Amino acid sequence: MITEPILQLSGVARDFFDGKTQRRVLQKIDLAISPGEFTIVAGPSGSGKTTLLTIMGLILKPSEGDVFIRSEKVTGYPESKMASIRLQHYGFVFQLAELLPALSVFDNVVVANGIQGKSISSALKKKAKDLLESFGLQNMFHAKPLQLSGGEKQRVAIARALINDPTVLLCDEPTSALDAESSTIVMDSLKRLSQDNTRGIIMVTHDPRVFPYADRLIKLENGAIASDSKSSS
Amino acid sequence: MRSLVALKILLHDKATTIGSLIGVIAIVFLVGQQLSVLFGLFSYMSVLVDHSGADIWICTKNTVNINSTGLLPVSYVDRVSALPEVDWAEPLLFGSGTFKTTNDNFEAVQIVGLRTPKLVPGPWRFYAGSQNSLLEYEAATVERLDFNKFGDIKLNEFYEINDTRVRIAAITQSIKGFSGRLVFTNLAKAKEILKTTPGRCKAILLKLKTSAEPEAALERIKKLLPKAEVLATSELSRKTRSYYVVNTGMGGSFGFSTMVGAFIGIIIITLTMYTAVLQRQKDFAVLRALGARKIDIVVIVLVQSLIIAVIGIFIGFFLLALFLNGTHDSALPTYFPRWMSPLLAVFTLALCVCGSLLAMRKAISVEPASIFR
Ligand SMILES: Nc1ncnc2c1ncn2[C@@H]1O[C@H](COP(=O)(O)OP(=O)(O)O)[C@@H](O)[C@H]1O
Numbered sequence: 001m002i003t004e005p006i007l008q009l010s011g012v013a014r015d016f017f018d019g020k021t022q023r024r025v026l027q028k029i030d031l032a033i034s035p036g037e038f039t040i041v042a043g044p045s046g047s048g049k050t051t052l053l054t055i056m057g058l059i060l061k062p063s064e065g066d067v068f069i070r071s072e073k074v075t076g077y078p079e080s081k082m083a084s085i086r087l088q089h090y091g092f093v094f095q096l097a098e099l100l101p102a103l104s105v106f107d108n109v110v111v112a113n114g115i116q117g118k119s120i121s122s123a124l125k126k127k128a129k130d131l132l133e134s135f136g137l138q139n140m141f142h143a144k145p146l147q148l149s150g151g152e153k154q155r156v157a158i159a160r161a162l163i164n165d166p167t168v169l170l171c172d173e174p175t176s177a178l179d180a181e182s183s184t185i186v187m188d189s190l191k192r193l194s195q196d197n198t199r200g201i202i203m204v205t206h207d208p209r210v211f212p213y214a215d216r217l218i219k220l221e222n223g224a225i226a227s228d229s230k231s232s233s
Numbered sequence: 234m235r236s237l238v239a240l241k242i243l244l245h246d247k248a249t250t251i252g253s254l255i256g257v258i259a260i261v262f263l264v265g266q267q268l269s270v271l272f273g274l275f276s277y278m279s280v281l282v283d284h285s286g287a288d289i290w291i292c293t294k295n296t297v298n299i300n301s302t303g304l305l306p307v308s309y310v311d312r313v314s315a316l317p318e319v320d321w322a323e324p325l326l327f328g329s330g331t332f333k334t335t336n337d338n339f340e341a342v343q344i345v346g347l348r349t350p351k352l353v354p355g356p357w358r359f360y361a362g363s364q365n366s367l368l369e370y371e372a373a374t375v376e377r378l379d380f381n382k383f384g385d386i387k388l389n390e391f392y393e394i395n396d397t398r399v400r401i402a403a404i405t406q407s408i409k410g411f412s413g414r415l416v417f418t419n420l421a422k423a424k425e426i427l428k429t430t431p432g433r434c435k436a437i438l439l440k441l442k443t444s445a446e447p448e449a450a451l452e453r454i455k456k457l458l459p460k461a462e463v464l465a466t467s468e469l470s471r472k473t474r475s476y477y478v479v480n481t482g483m484g485g486s487f488g489f490s491t492m493v494g495a496f497i498g499i500i501i502i503t504l505t506m507y508t509a510v511l512q513r514q515k516d517f518a519v520l521r522a523l524g525a526r527k528i529d530i531v532v533i534v535l536v537q538s539l540i541i542a543v544i545g546i547f548i549g550f551f552l553l554a555l556f557l558n559g560t561h562d563s564a565l566p567t568y569f570p571r572w573m574s575p576l577l578a579v580f581t582l583a584l585c586v587c588g589s590l591l592a593m594r595k596a597i598s599v600e601p602a603s604i605f606r
């Protein structure tokens with residue numbers, strides 16, 4: 001069965017100005033992400049992984065080319081519309097958890113849903129509780145991020161990323177700041193989540209130890225795709 | 234949820250929040266205190282007018298300031314009293330004198346001569362004695378706040394004003410005049426002290442019957458006394474105050490220090506709110522990445538400035554009330570008209586929002602991509 005890709009890049013390139021000269025950081029890239037796929041984007045530091053991820057996440061505008069979400073072309077949408085798409089369709093997990101220190105663990109998970117002025121429904125609160133429980137954080141609802149360990153913070157961040165059942169979950173080196181044990185917990189969680197057939201997970205990393213988790217491994221070099229392989233499992 | 238996030242960030246960043254609060258409190262208190270002294274001084278200048286209980290004042294032609302008016306024939310009193318609209322009409326005499334203190338020096342006072350037995354506008358607050366004490370010949374009042382200037386004043390002892398003997402028969406409490414405090418006495422004694430031409434007075438106070446139509450009555454008296462200035466009490470009070478605002482530079486000088494107070498406040502608010510946003514740049518970037526629009530970030534910072542404004546205004550007004558209470562019975566002129574409070578509150582709120590503009594600009598300029606670096 002051929003499923004429609006949830007995310008598609010067509011001829012996407014990105015230039016950066018550093019000082020006077022313009023530098024092409026991302027070569028023209030064509031890429032389609034299918035649901036139920038755990039994609040790992042790997043490559044040496046500076047190869048353009050984060051640039052690619054932020055373009056896929058509608059956070060960075062491509063210099064050339066188009067981004068499609070479920071065949072809807074979103075390039076050129078106004079900033080506020082992009083924000084709403086991020087809210088509805090995306091989940092983000094950053095290198096450091098980036099929780100808001102002023103908010104409790106629970107509020108950190110639900111904050112995005114209220115940020116456009118809506119109030120938080122009780123159904124959503126229930127979902128946040130369930131998510132936190134599923135990550136073993138049931139005793140931490142009212143804790144402040146400062147009181148959490150790195151691994152716990154990252155699990156809260158994953159719960160936050162999942163609260164809206166995102167179509168695309170984007171993770172930028174989510175394990176690079178964690179110890180081996182926390183790293184395994186986080187990777188197992190992501191792997192489990194990727195088995196849901198409505199969602200695609202894209203994770204950027206330069207850590208070869210996590211490659212075995214991938215259904216698909218894309219290697220970037222100098223801003224271009226050097227290899228793209230699907231595991232046969 | 235946006236407002237809640239705004240509040241929680243404020244509670245979390247206590248140092249900058251308290252800093253911004255201090256800015257707001259500084260505006261309310263400094264500006265309020267300046268204004269209250271200014272209004273206090275103005276109220277001194279029209280103090281007799283404001284406490285006269287009269288509806289209409291009759292002065293010499295072209296009077297624009299009650300403290301510089303000429304002499305009128307006392308016979309006008311009888312002419313206006315004969316009008317059916319008039320309840321009562323009373324002559325008033327006032328002028329400056331020098332009070333010989335018990336330390337053998339002299340202090341400036343304002344003599345106010347009132348006709349017996351009605352004695353309007355009589356002293357309205359007494360520390361000792363009463364209005365009736367002034368019925369007796371030679372009786373006069375002194376102000377309690379002047380005690381430290383006048384030396385060892387004792388009730389029912391004799392003192393000298395302009396070489397004329399007076400007996401202190403009553404002591405007023407916190408009745409503050411402009412050029413020297415007010416000494417009330419009866420008309421006969423005032424004439425003697427001020428050496429006024431016989432048959433003359435400074436002003437005539439007039440009360441209308443409740444049945445009278447004020448506008449019509451005013452017009453009628455104007456026609457009756459074409460050589461005199463006939464003014465509604467409120468009009469004379471307003472003219473007197475604006476005379477001093479315009480002609481003394483006091484308005485400008487106080488206006489300037491009021492602006493300085495407001496300026497200091499807005500600088501504090503701007504800097505602290507900006508600092509708070511700088512510290513929270515990353516949070517704003519995260520919120521943006523998660524789906525906040527620029528407008529949502531603006532709302533958060535705006536709500537923060539409003540929360541700070543409202544709390545700061547409350548504390549500021551509380552301190553201002555303490556200040557006004559504390560100075561009520563002191564020599565410091567303070568008076569804060571009721572209608573000023575909402576104006577000051579709205580003014581402060583507006584300054585707070587202005588103070589948050591720079592912070593707002595910074596907050597929306599934060600790029601969500603910055604979290605990935
Ligand atoms: N905002 C930017 N301005 C200028 N150059 C940038 C910017 N972001 C990234 N780059 C450059 O683009 C290249 C790729 O960066 P990045 O995508 O972060 O690589 P990676 O995540 O693979 O380490 C790097 O050489 C980096 O210096």
Ligand SMILES: [Mg+2]
Nearest residue numbers: 049050051605
């Ligand atoms: Mg990177």
